[in-house]
């Protein structure tokens with residue numbers, strides 16, 4: 001542990017020891033805030049950002065208005081129904 005006298009950038013609380021030597025005193029987080037941040041980043045899949053747009057399914061031509069990823073090739077997109085059906089057929 002490294003002993004010191006730092007300030008948490010999250011809650012402003014004092015940090016007196018860290019498990020690593022901080023390169024910068026900016027942006028340090030106390031154990032509580034670090035734990036909170038980790039919990040946030042481990043949010044369930046439904047809370048992940050979605051990409052909004054106006055695409056069409058290449059299989060059934062249904063409208064696709066949001067995707068869990070940013071599409072690189074919009075000519076070969078599939079709606080969730082076709083995606084599931086393909087997956088079921090493959091497996």
Ligand SMILES: [Zn+2]
Pocket residue numbers: 008009010011012013029030031032033034
């Ligand atoms: Zn804190």
Ligand SMILES: [Zn+2]
Pocket residue numbers: 057058059060061062078079080081082083
């Ligand atoms: Zn489709």
